[in-house]
Amino acid sequence: MADVKRVCCIGAGYVGGPTCAIIASKCPDITVTVVDLSQARINEWNSDKLPIFEPGLDDLVKQCRGKNLFFSTEIEKGIKEADLIFISVNTPTKNYGIGKGRAADLKYIESAARKIAEVAVSSKIVVEKSTVPVKAAESIAHILQANHRRGVHYQVLSNPEFLAEGTAVKDLMYPDRVLIGGELSEEGNRAIMALSNIYQHWVPKDNIITMNTWSSELSKLTANAFLAQRISSINAISAVCEATGADVSEVAHAIGTDSRIGPKFLQASVGFGGSCFQKDVLNLVYLCECLNLPDVAVYWQTVIEMNEFQKRRFARRVIEALFNTVTNKRIAIFGFAFKKDTGDTRESPSIYICKYLMDEQAKLAIYDPKVDHEQMISDLTHPSISDNPTRVQELVTLTKDPYEAARSAHAIVICTEWDEFKDYDYQKIYDSMLKPAFIFDGRMILDHKQLQKIGYHVETIGKRLSDDVHTGKSTSVP
Ligand code: UDX
Ligand code: ADP
Numbered sequence: 340m341a342d343v344k345r346v347c348c349i350g351a352g353y354v355g356g357p358t359c360a361i362i363a364s365k366c367p368d369i370t371v372t373v374v375d376l377s378q379a380r381i382n383e384w385n386s387d388k389l390p391i392f393e394p395g396l397d398d399l400v401k402q403c404r405g406k407n408l409f410f411s412t413e414i415e416k417g418i419k420e421a422d423l424i425f426i427s428v429n430t431p432t433k434n435y436g437i438g439k440g441r442a443a444d445l446k447y448i449e450s451a452a453r454k455i456a457e458v459a460v461s462s463k464i465v466v467e468k469s470t471v472p473v474k475a476a477e478s479i480a481h482i483l484q485a486n487h488r489r490g491v492h493y494q495v496l497s498n499p500e501f502l503a504e505g506t507a508v509k510d511l512m513y514p515d516r517v518l519i520g521g522e523l524s525e526e527g528n529r530a531i532m533a534l535s536n537i538y539q540h541w542v543p544k545d546n547i548i549t550m551n552t553w554s555s556e557l558s559k560l561t562a563n564a565f566l567a568q569r570i571s572s573i574n575a576i577s578a579v580c581e582a583t584g585a586d587v588s589e590v591a592h593a594i595g596t597d598s599r600i601g602p603k604f605l606q607a608s609v610g611f612g613g614s615c616f617q618k619d620v621l622n623l624v625y626l627c628e629c630l631n632l633p634d635v636a637v638y639w640q641t642v643i644e645m646n647e648f649q650k651r652r653f654a655r656r657v658i659e660a661l662f663n664t665v666t667n668k669r670i671a672i673f674g675f676a677f678k679k680d681t682g683d684t685r686e687s688p689s690i691y692i693c694k695y696l697m698d699e700q701a702k703l704a705i706y707d708p709k710v711d712h713e714q715m716i717s718d719l720t721h722p723s724i725s726d727n728p729t730r731v732q733e734l735v736t737l738t739k740d741p742y743e744a745a746r747s748a749h750a751i752v753i754c755t756e757w758d759e760f761k762d763y764d765y766q767k768i769y770d771s772m773l774k775p776a777f778i779f780d781g782r783m784i785l786d787h788k789q790l791q792k793i794g795y796h797v798e799t800i801g802k803r804l805s806d807d808v809h810t811g812k813s814t815s816v817p
Contacts, residue, residue: 343464343533344369347421349451351375351384351410353391353507353614353683354468354500355427360399361511363408365541372409374417384410392682392709395508415458423464423533425498426451426479430469432618441625443472443618452479455493456486464530466496470563470619472626473556476520494530496521497552499559504613505680517547520555560626563619564639569604570611571645577607577801578652587801588783607801609754609781610650610688612677617643617686650688653800654695657752657779660798665701669773671744674755674782675707675715682709684718689754692781694724696752697734704736704744708757712737742768750777756784769793 346362348355351373363371375381383390385404389397400408411417418424428447433439448469455465465483467476476495483493497520502510517538521531535547550558577587587607595602611617620642627636658665677687684690693703697719705715715737720728738744741760745751745768753760761784769776778790780799787797787804797804 343422343537345421346371346423346425346537347417348373348425348427348468349375349414349417349454350425350427350429350447350469351377351380351390352427352429353504354502355425356384356389356391357393357396357502357507357511358425358427358468358500360396360403360408361508361541362537363403363406364399366537367407369537370407370409371403372411372417372421374411374414376412376414378412381410381412392680393505393507394680399508414454418455418458418463419460421463423466423537424455425466425468427468427500430471430618431614432621438625441621441628443470443622443625445471445475445478448475448479449482452482453486456483459491459493460488462490462492464494464496464533466498466534467556468498468500470499470559470615470622471497471556472622473553473560475556476552492526494522494526495552496530496534497555497559498534499555501559501562504683505678512541514542514546517542518555518558519547519549520552521549523551560619560623563615564623564642566604567611567616567620567646568639568642570606570608570616571642571649573605573607574610574649574800575645577649580801581803584803590801607783608649608688608756609653609692609800610646612686612688612690614683614685617646650691651695653779653781654692656798657692657696657750657777658699660777660779660796661749665696665699665749667700667702668750669702669704669748670696671741671748671751672703672705673707673741673744673751673753673760674757675705675710675718676755676757679755679757682711682714684710684714687718687754688781690718690724692752692754693719693735697725697731700734702734702736704738704748706738706741706744707755708759742771746771747773748776749773750779752779753781753784756782760784761786765790765795766793769795 346369348359355373359371359373380390389400426448428451430443433442433444467479476497480495499518519531519534521527531549538547573591576590580587591605594600595605620639624636624639672693675684675687675689676682677684696703719725719731719735725731741763775796777796783799787799790797
């Protein structure tokens, strides 16, 4: 197959959009078209306010859009013209039928594959970018081959994306590695080389790893499962710290200096969120069950269970500290996104903390620098969070001003590690709150000593602060 000149990406989401912006900016000789079913999403990609917030992305898109980067709903045209097609559609956890709550829902992938088979009139390299269960590439290849036109050939590659939200541009520019899985044949090898040549515009050749398709698919699930497991492990230790007087930051530092363990992803928190970790671990659990490996499935399932425990445990700690009742108490929630530098709320721990507090009839005043208010309401009124949307409207106030959120509140609960939370005038906030004024730092980002000096009662993850130590009170929850 000759060099790739035209790329089409099906799915203009968190993965497809940024990935294609980078390819377009690094490969001026390649025309990149990102297509999506959603006209609204495409309109946003073509506007000044992009549908996703990623530091550095606006500039990249502005630089290439209309030159060699295009966003369009003309899916058939995009497919027809392309030499190489990325499939970057969503693969959410199934919420119906077999594998409900665990298996990945492959209906969007399948419909994209069928669309390719329906309209393609020339041979294509089809690249699965979305995270999928092992052997999904085989299913895609099957669909394409069963429907192919005479003279049209397909090679299916796996090229999982490892970008994290909030650092997508940096992760794409300087990836630790690029993984390409393909068929172990001459044609498979040629397709792998064609995709590798695109990446070699900016990624050193040694950082491009090639392997068989199944290893590539499994590597993506395994990477996310290991990362999620690390967070659940340190969060488990944070509970031990709170019960004993050890400090989880000190423990994390101590173990992180062992070069075999390393310092990253050891930040204890209120729990992990995001669209990938839970979905991919559940996906792995389901895969193991289907492979008749129940012990392996149970092993990975505990990573999710520990995450649930951490979120519940933190909410209970808030309630217990507030004299075992939060009914009608105003509580300011700082942060609704699942982590800083993104407006994404998928599986955000903040949603669950709000749920547990609303279940106890607390009045919440929520502030987040990036998340739209409609998104917050949509998350909080989702049937899995609340069965009474009217009650949610009564209990929740949304504000664009953190000082307003905290005014007359009994407590502030930090759910996301936004940098700006560190720089607020906490004296001014204290003066406007009811006393005793509480801060629960679910991300360990604030200067706790300073807050205590002001007069706050401070509680944080993985550590007993001095007032608890003096009274000998245990803040652990059985
Ligand atoms: C993750 C993977 O990092 C990325 O490689 C993959 O492609 C997609 O899934 P993402 O979900 O965007 O990326 O964010 P990540 O930075 O991994 O954080 C996930 C969650 O874990 C967040 O809620 C974050 O706050 C939490 N986290 C992360 C911790 O609680 N502690 C840590 O030490 C690190
Ligand atoms: P991710 O985080 O994996 O990028 P997103 O949900 O952000 O997932 O984006 C996936 C995008 O794929 C959505 O914009 C959705 O409209 C689009 N999509 C899903 N199925 C198809 C399809 N068959 N053809 C074109 N676009 C699709």
